[in-house]
Amino acid sequence: DQQVKQNSPSLSVQEGRISILNCDYTNSMFDYFLWYKKYPAEGPTFLISISSIKDKNEDGRFTVFLNKSAKHLSLHIVPSQPGDSAVYFCAASASRDDKIIFGKGTRLHILP
Amino acid sequence: GAGVSQSPRYKVAKRGQDVALRCDPISGHVSLFWYQQALGQGPEFLTYFQNEAQLDKSGLPSDRFFAERPEGSVSTLKIQRTQQEDSAVYLCASSHPGGATGELFFGEGSRLTVL
Numbered sequence: 001d002q003q004v005k006q007n008s009p010s011l012s013v014q015e016g017r018i019s020i021l022n023c024d025y026t027n028s029m030f031d032y033f034l035w036y037k038k039y040p041a042e043g044p045t046f047l048i049s050i051s052s053i054k055d056k057n058e059d060g061r062f063t064v065f066l067n068k069s070a071k072h073l074s075l076h077i078v079p080s081q082p083g084d085s086a087v088y089f090c091a092a093s094a095s096r097d098d099k100i101i102f103g104k105g106t107r108l109h110i111l112p
Numbered sequence: 113g114a115g116v117s118q119s120p121r122y123k124v125a126k127r128g129q130d131v132a133l134r135c136d137p138i139s140g141h142v143s144l145f146w147y148q149q150a151l152g153q154g155p156e157f158l159t160y161f162q163n164e165a166q167l168d169k170s171g172l173p174s175d176r177f178f179a180e181r182p183e184g185s186v187s188t189l190k191i192q193r194t195q196q197e198d199s200a201v202y203l204c205a206s207s208h209p210g211g212a213t214g215e216l217f218f219g220e221g222s223r224l225t226v227l
Contacts, residue, residue, distance in 0.1 A: 004154075034215060043116070043203055043218030044155065089154050097207075099145065099168060100216060102154035 003027045004092050006103035014111050019077040021106050023090030026071065030092040033066060034100065035075045038087045047088075048075070077108075085110045114138075116219035118204050124225045125194045133189045133222045137206030144187050145216060146179055147203040155203055161187060194226045 005024045013019040021035075031052045036044035050057040050064045050073070057064050063076045077084055090103040117136040125131050137144050143162050147155035148171075157171040163184035172179070176195075181187040191198055201223045205216035 006154075041220070043205075043220050044216075045218070046215035049215060097143065099157045099160050099171075101157065102147075104152070104154045 001026075002103070003030075003101050004090055004103040006090050006106050008106050009104070010107040010109065012109040012111055013080050015082060016079045019075075019080045019084065019108055019110070021075040021077075021088050021090070021108065023073050023075075023103055024071055025073075025090075025092050027092070027094075027101075028071070029094045030101075032093045032096055032098075033064070033073050034091045034093075035062075035064060036089040036091060036102075038089065038105070044089055080108075080110050082110050082112065084108060116204055116206055116217055118202075118219035118222050120222055121220065122223050122225075124227065126227055127194060127196060129194050129226075130190065130192045131194055131224060133191075133202050133204075133224070135187045135189070135204030135219060137185065137187070137204070138217055141206035141208050141217070142184075143207045144181060145205045145207075146187070146189050147205065148173075149201045149203055149221070151200075158189070158202075191224075194224075196226050199224055199226045 034049040035047040037047045038044040048059050048062045050066050066073045087105045087107050089105045091100045093100045119134045145160050146158040149155045159169040159179045161181040176192045178190045201221040203221045205218045207216050
């Protein structure tokens with residue numbers, strides 16, 4: 001039973017445009033949401049997070065939006081750059097110190 | 113070291129062999145997590161330590177999997193009598209409870225191939 005779902009296995013976006021990666025979750029106990037980025041042969045690296053008390057968190061080109069009523073979050077990258085090509089994992093936990101549950105990932109391709 | 117260190121990076125085992133995977137977390141990080149990532153999937157939670165205490169082992173797939181962290185620093189994940197379905201990348205991550213963002217810092221993983 002997937003508690004964190006990323007329904008798009010891959011996404012291609014033109015360089016300079018906006019990339020939007022989506023994520024849905026089923027567990028209403030989740031209180032903390034994160035996005036990780038992964039390059040081949042490397043471990044995932046933390047990108048951005050959001051607590052359930054907020055609906056938006058921004059860090060440079062990256063913005064995460066949270067819609068608790070819909071149990072949906074999204075990651076916006078603008079403008080998209082070639083170095084953004086990677087696998088992006090959506091993740092969630094019941095608290096900051098609890099285990100983190102990951103989605104299956106979305107592979108983002110930034111096209112020149 | 114500056115980051116989470118895992119060894120070996122690659123391990124090939126014959127079915128039925130025992131393997132041990134080591135994780136050296138970031139110095140001072142109290143929490144340590146093990147995840148299993150199969151090809152094309154996201155990381156799946158295996159187990160979690162806070163210092164030397166194993167607080168959650170609900171993700172360990174069978175009793176062939178065992179993890180320890182005896183001194184609250186280095187951790188070892190042991191898999192006994194390996195099976196082909198154990199082939200995956202095993203990721204270790206550490207974190208500092210109550211840190212600014214609570215995020216996990218991952219190592220590069222140990223890729224296990226069982227023949």
